[in-house]
Amino acid sequence: MASGSTQKFSLFALTAMVVGSMVGAGIFSLPRTFGAATGPFGAIIAWCIAGGGMYMLARIFQALAERKPDLDAGVYAYAKAGFGDYPGFLSAFGYWIGSCIGNVSYWVLIKSTLGRFFPVFGDGNTLVAIVVASIGIWLFHFMILRGVQQAAFINTVVTVAKVVPILTFIVLLAVAFKLDLFRANFWGGEGMPAASLLEQIRATMLATVFVFIGIEGASNYSRYAQTRADVGTATIIGFVGVTALMVLVTLLPYAALQRPEIAGMTQPSMAGVLAAVVGPWGAVFISAGVIISVLGAYLAWSLVCAEVLYVAARTDDMPRLFGTENQNKVPAAALWLTNVIVQLFVISTYWSRDAFALMLNLTSAMSLIPYLFVAAYGYLVARRGETYEVRPQERRRDLIIAGIAVIYTIFMIIAGGLKFVLLSALLYAPGTILYFWARREQGKQIFNTTADWVIFAAAVIGCIAAIAGLSTGYLTI
Template sequence: MSNKKIGLVSLTALVLSSMIGSGIFSLPQNMAAVAGAEAISIGWLITGVGIIFLGLSFFFISRLRPELDGGIYTYAREGFGELMGFMSAWGYWLCATIGIVGYLTVAFEGLGVFTDSENFVLFGQGNTIAAFIGSSIIVWLVHVLIAGGVKEAALVNLVATFVKVAPLILFIALGLWYFDVELFNTDVQATSLNNSVGDQVKDTMLITLWVFTGVEGAAVLSAHAKKRSDVGLATVLGIVIALVLYVAITILSLGILPREVIANMPNPSMGPLLDVMMGQTGKIIITACLIVSVLASYISWTMYSAEVPYSGAKNGAFPKILDKLNQNGTPINSLWFTGFVVQFCLILVLAFEQSYTNLLMISTSMILIPYFLIGAYLFKLAIQTNAKWYIKLTGFMASVYGLWIVYAAGLEYLLLSVVLYVPGILLFLYSNRKFHGKITLTGAEKVILVVILAIFVYAVYRLPELLAA
């Protein structure tokens, strides 16, 4: 009963839920702070095209190689070998595991709206003792939920996804009603930012990318899909729905209040905007839905975080102990591993809030290389199988987009991400040796390792400067 497979609707909800976390509720302020309407529109166009090609890459790979499970890790391994497969898995797992801690802190910061006052602080910014205890309880409740079966966890996520999307649709409906074309056209180039439209577009790119992280969710859980053909379809459906919501919320906001006003709003900025349109209940609605949203995202991302080390352990990329399913079909040891890491990160939040924020930003950049490798693998696979021209084009365009977002992230974040990759490589070498009886690296992989170590030495040398930037 507990290991039933996940259908198309639940898979799509998982993709949508993992993309729509806390970011969308702060999107109006985040975008207005760095760009005007023209640059924002161009930024969404570039991201929309790029992310659709990325989503189609998952779609076509699932058709060309339906037997492959594990998504991010498996595709990189099949395309570029054991080492690159591991690096893709490690970067993705670390990004996901460190990142989901942010969902817990945001949830309890949201609860603080209802409990805290000037004279009494219970949850603060999600970094108080009370928030730590509450977050820890949620970590292990979700552990129990997922251990009971991925199907059951996906069903809970499906219900929560409907709850989180409802206020977004309400916001869009009211935004269409209150939209002022004249206000929207007042300063479309945001001249007060003293930044060219091109620079503004670049500044929007990382924001637009981060709100799409999670696009790979259906592929990561492909082994649990009722039909393998649903994996690619769920990915594309999730992207299209999220893209419509993101663009509508961002663009409509600029027709409700001036850009400068939105740029200086506290987050989640959808609350004050909703207040303008419907009165003082707006902030309460948005805050309540924000809490539901991030907790639903926490469930879906925990499922992904547990699945990736399990997939890697089956091929010797992660320690063999993580290659175990319980009676409900859940990768239980990998789930325990993820839970303990999240618990440790909560301690870091409590003790070193600012340092943890820096760690979160660095780890987030680690997802860029895995995304590039997806497009590159489809392009390689399409050439090898002489697939249709549009499949080759999809792989090529997804690869170009992957390189673009790596460039948009900037050299500093990429150097810092290498610092986090190297400990993982040591884990890989240990696991690889235990699995095969010896370290099995190709000549090309040895060259890659030397290059990574050289970059690591340079990054460590510049570490104080990079952290201060």
């Protein structure tokens, strides 16, 4: 993790970073999430939209990795290069804190998985669940502080271990496929509230973003790649493989159970579906896979969180304190702040009606802003013709891809709803204190442009509106 490290990642290791980052909590929750929202027809359309939009983003990550090799910090570096210091900070902050919230969802899912066998854990947000999760947070914290030099190797092993239960689930449900049941559920099934197709698809949108988060896993570690082109290749390979898994995990349950049964399951719903098909051992098998998967993803994302904050501090986008390392070459201050934030969010789940869904949707909402900046930067680079002295014939294609990605991310922000835009502002506005701190350290003017002031004002207004909404009950968590 240190900048002076000579460790280099192969194409296989980079691909495992993408797969390992994407296959975490989300995929195990897909049956219920989609079952509550729509039938197979709506699910197919939702995946076409999500898969198409995210594929465009993956292509942008691939193109920028090759055309802008000097931008090594991944997601947030593109926002800074294209739009300036404050948008670059917001992208780094949004990506970092969104990843922290994603880590909270992992603990909630672990505890709700255990709640299937030990009722004291409930849905993952009981007092006992919060205490146990808190112990887990700090055990991981101190383990990482001692130096996890073989993080890529650990991630690769865990990635293999967690894909096996998912593949087993797919094979067993494919064998048990009932065509008449799939047909009965296809247009929405019976026993569910009536909703338009647009409403059904919209209800799945933030969930699809959540399961695709991690698509930039190789880009985050691009400075460690043996060959720069491997970053883009790993991104596409990981994207295609994981998308196929997620679509199958979503659709196959409709051929095994009635839609209301799927919608009524506790998370992780993959365990309940398999138990209904093969018996109680199915729930135990998937639950073990969930815990291995989520703990592995938690390790990977703890490293990503610290890496984002560390690199941002090294490039003067965060306070210098977070760019320091301990004697084990671990960005200790960045890790401490990350886990303090994770701890606070874990405590906050106590007051949430559906803690997992809240953390899933909020993670997605926070991640969409950085993704929008990446898409917009890809569009700017293609429109200006920067770096297109090499392979100029690709410029028109890249311009179209980036344009679609921009439209997709804006659509997803709108589809997520005003609630999550306001909750995002509740984090972005106070988070700007870190930006003020960094600018003061460097003796620089706080905001350089009118656009920066407008963005900051919008964040503050959104934050005030969110506080008012929560205090009056208009917004609920």
